[in-house]
Amino acid sequence: MNTTLILFLAFIAVTLGITAWASRLSGSSASYFAANRRVSAWQNGVAVAGDYMSAASFLGIAGLIAFFGYDGFMYSVGFLVAYLTVLLVVAEPLRNTGKYTMADVLAYRLHPRPVRAMASLSTITVSTFYMIAQMVGAGALVALLLKGSGISFRLAVTGVGILMIVYVVFGGMIATTWVQIIKAILLISGTILLSFMVLAHFGFSLGAFFTAVSQVHYHAPDGTEVVKDFLTPGLRYKPPYGALDLLSLGIALIFGTAGLPHILVRFYTVPDAKTARFSVVWAMWLIGIFYILTTFLGWGAATIVGRDFIAKNGGNNMSAPLLAQALGGSIFFAFISAIAFATILAVVAGLTISASTSFAHDVWSNIIRHGQEHNPGEERRVARIAAFVVGAISIAIAIVLGPTANVAFLVALAFAVAASANLPVILFSIFWKRFNTAGAVAGLATGLLASIVLIFLGPSIMTVDAPTVAPAARHIIQHAPIFPLENPGILSIPLGFIGAILGTLCSQRDPAGEEKFAELQVRANTGLGAEKAVAH
Amino acid sequence: MPTPPKPEPRTPSANASVWNRVAQTDDFKKLLAAKKAFVVPATIFFILYYFALPVSVGYFPALMQRKVWGPVNIAYLFALSQFLVAWLIAYLYVRAAREFDIRAAAVIKDLGNLEAKGN
Numbered sequence: 001m002n003t004t005l006i007l008f009l010a011f012i013a014v015t016l017g018i019t020a021w022a023s024r025l026s027g028s029s030a031s032y033f034a035a036n037r038r039v040s041a042w043q044n045g046v047a048v049a050g051d052y053m054s055a056a057s058f059l060g061i062a063g064l065i066a067f068f069g070y071d072g073f074m075y076s077v078g079f080l081v082a083y084l085t086v087l088l089v090v091a092e093p094l095r096n097t098g099k100y101t102m103a104d105v106l107a108y109r110l111h112p113r114p115v116r117a118m119a120s121l122s123t124i125t126v127s128t129f130y131m132i133a134q135m136v137g138a139g140a141l142v143a144l145l146l147k148g149s150g151i152s153f154r155l156a157v158t159g160v161g162i163l164m165i166v167y168v169v170f171g172g173m174i175a176t177t178w179v180q181i182i183k184a185i186l187l188i189s190g191t192i193l194l195s196f197m198v199l200a201h202f203g204f205s206l207g208a209f210f211t212a213v214s215q216v217h218y219h220a221p222d223g224t225e226v227v228k229d230f231l232t233p234g235l236r237y238k239p240p241y242g243a244l245d246l247l248s249l250g251i252a253l254i255f256g257t258a259g260l261p262h263i264l265v266r267f268y269t270v271p272d273a274k275t276a277r278f279s280v281v282w283a284m285w286l287i288g289i290f291y292i293l294t295t296f297l298g299w300g301a302a303t304i305v306g307r308d309f310i311a312k313n314g315g316n317n318m319s320a321p322l323l324a325q326a327l328g329g330s331i332f333f334a335f336i337s338a339i340a341f342a343t344i345l346a347v348v349a350g351l352t353i354s355a356s357t358s359f360a361h362d363v364w365s366n367i368i369r370h371g372q373e374h375n376p377g378e379e380r381r382v383a384r385i386a387a388f389v390v391g392a393i394s395i396a397i398a399i400v401l402g403p404t405a406n407v408a409f410l411v412a413l414a415f416a417v418a419a420s421a422n423l424p425v426i427l428f429s430i431f432w433k434r435f436n437t438a439g440a441v442a443g444l445a446t447g448l449l450a451s452i453v454l455i456f457l458g459p460s461i462m463t464v465d466a467p468t469v470a471p472a473a474r475h476i477i478q479h480a481p482i483f484p485l486e487n488p489g490i491l492s493i494p495l496g497f498i499g500a501i502l503g504t505l506c507s508q509r510d511p512a513g514e515e516k517f518a519e520l521q522v523r524a525n526t527g528l529g530a531e532k533a534v535a536h
Numbered sequence: 537m538p539t540p541p542k543p544e545p546r547t548p549s550a551n552a553s554v555w556n557r558v559a560q561t562d563d564f565k566k567l568l569a570a571k572k573a574f575v576v577p578a579t580i581f582f583i584l585y586y587f588a589l590p591v592s593v594g595y596f597p598a599l600m601q602r603k604v605w606g607p608v609n610i611a612y613l614f615a616l617s618q619f620l621v622a623w624l625i626a627y628l629y630v631r632a633a634r635e636f637d638i639r640a641a642a643v644i645k646d647l648g649n650l651e652a653k654g655n
Contacts, residue, residue: 070611070612073612077619080618080619080622081586083626084578084579084582087626088575088582210607211606211607213607231611232601232609233593233594233600233601233611234597243594244594246594247591247594250586250587250589250590251587274633277633280626281626281627281630284623284626288619288622288623518558518559519556521568522558523555525564525567525571525640526564526567526640526643526644
């Protein structure tokens with residue numbers, strides 16, 4: 001048995017132990033969905049960071065920087081700055097007025113059933129797409145990392161899927177939170193250690209490091225040797241639309257994060273708005289440090305390992321593990337691989353719990369059951385079944401898509417939907433008195449539809465591939481893209497806002513909803529009447 | 537054992553008039569004004585500062601590629617400064633929020649007084 005596998009199994013054993021412990025604590029809905037609202041500021045901050053720093057960040061961003069230099073770092077910047085939207089605008093009002101889901105805030109003074117139905121559709125869409133992207137990545141990665149151990153892509157995807165279902169079904173929010181915390185600590189330590197070793201490789205001279213980064217050697221596809229300055233922007237986002245695409249990406253990142261359901265639900269796990277505020281600050285420290293260090297991982301891989309070698313040994317997603325192998329040998333490779341594995345598991349568990357909570361709380365309890373539990377524990381039971389179903393569907397889709405499927409667009413789609421559908425209606429329901437039910441439904445529907453349609457008309461789906469591209473990695477529609485940008489945010493976000501505004505202005509005023517605006521404002525800003533932490 | 541039914545979210549709260557009266561108090565208006573005075577300019581500033589990066593990288597590449605410290609160019613330093621600015625704004629917000637908390641406590645006290653007056 002190889003070292004990587006042993007470390008994988010160790011992580012699985014620890015997290016299953018936590019799940020067993022948490023399953024004995026989970027006695028009520030507040031415990032299952034919101035960890036009794038007793039998570040402390042640092043714990044929640046670390047867990048938010050854990051939920052956010054996905055394999056797409058650790059492996060994907062490091063890979064982008066290793067292959068395209070500066071342009072990859074643009075993602076890192078947006079990922080941190082996005083938290084200012086969360087901190088200044090969303091986290092505290094959300095904690096003060098909601099219970100378990102984003103829809104709680106929207107349904108507060110509007111007609112709950114249509115609003116919850118649309119909000120839940122948007123939540124489940126974002127979570128499922130994001131999860132499928134993670135699962136396909138996970139399967140390919142695990143199969144690659146454990147090469148020689150006989151674990152195939154299918155087995156890897158099924159294993160990851162079953163583990164995440166077990167965490168969520170048996171451990172609820174308490175287990176999911178601790179899995180996130182452990183994973184985030186592992187990920188940050190691994191990243192710091194790896195960056196330190198990169199610097200050590202250059203004799204702790206930043207000058208020597210940046211000099212190497214400014215002259216990276218590799219071979220172009222036609223075999224000619226190229227020397228590029230990886231500090232220069234524009235290696236990935238090229239004219240004519242590159243600059244606009246970069247801008248569109250930035251908009252989706254800084255407005256999308258504050259609408260990501262699996263991040264928002266985390267703020268219900270803390271006792272009050274003040275703790276929510278400090279947990280965002282904790283998260284911002286960790287996320288900021290991590291994303292600054294992505295340049296050391298990416299540029300370290302580009303200069304020490306080399307783009308040619310990475311391309312031949314698993315592609316750009318393997319940049320960080322291969323860097324670890326080059327600097328610390330097979331034990332360190334196993335360690336970094338195990339961290340990547342932990343990252344994937346924790347993020348998919350976070351996504352599963354947000355999707356299943358939305359189904360149980362919004363669709364089942366509030367739409368089907370009109371806000372009343374007919375039997376004790378019903379909401380939790382429905383959530384567990386939903387988690388199982390969501391997990392099983394994701395496993396099936398990931399297996400059908402296969403390891404080489406081009407799924408990066410699903411992550412772009414998740415951020416675009418979060419920014420275009422969720423954020424406008426969250427903002428309007430907190431800050432705009434006239435906002436009404438028709439506006440919320442129209443905003444959510446327009447934002448969701450615009451993001452999906454523009455992604456499908458864009459180059460992620462519609463591109464004519466060269467004949468050399470393998471069949472599974474080909475784009476779905478072999479046609480020149482109708483919408484030129486990979487990131488639809490620059491158009492879909494304004495459309496989401498316009499949909500919400502027009503829907504409101506073109507429908508009748510809602511005196512009862514406007515009447516409750518004063519109540520919402522008082523509650524959002526003072527915490528009066530907010531859901532309390534559950535005592536021991 | 538049936539759980540007690542939760543109130544329908546749409547039913548107007550029994551003490552709707554109290555919420556309205558709290559919303560009209562000077563303390564609450566001051567709380568909102570204090571928050572607005574910080575959050576609005578801070579949000580506008582961070583959005584402008586953030587978008588200055590992709591705009592200048594995309595549309596003024598020559599300036600951004602100018603090297604200022606060995607091989608390190610303006611583009612990289614500008615990107616790094618985004619991290620520092622984000623942390624700084626977060627710090628300033630946490631500091632300003634101390635005042636919000638004090639004002640919110642005053643509003644909660646007002647509510648106590650309103651209820652004591654027999655509502």
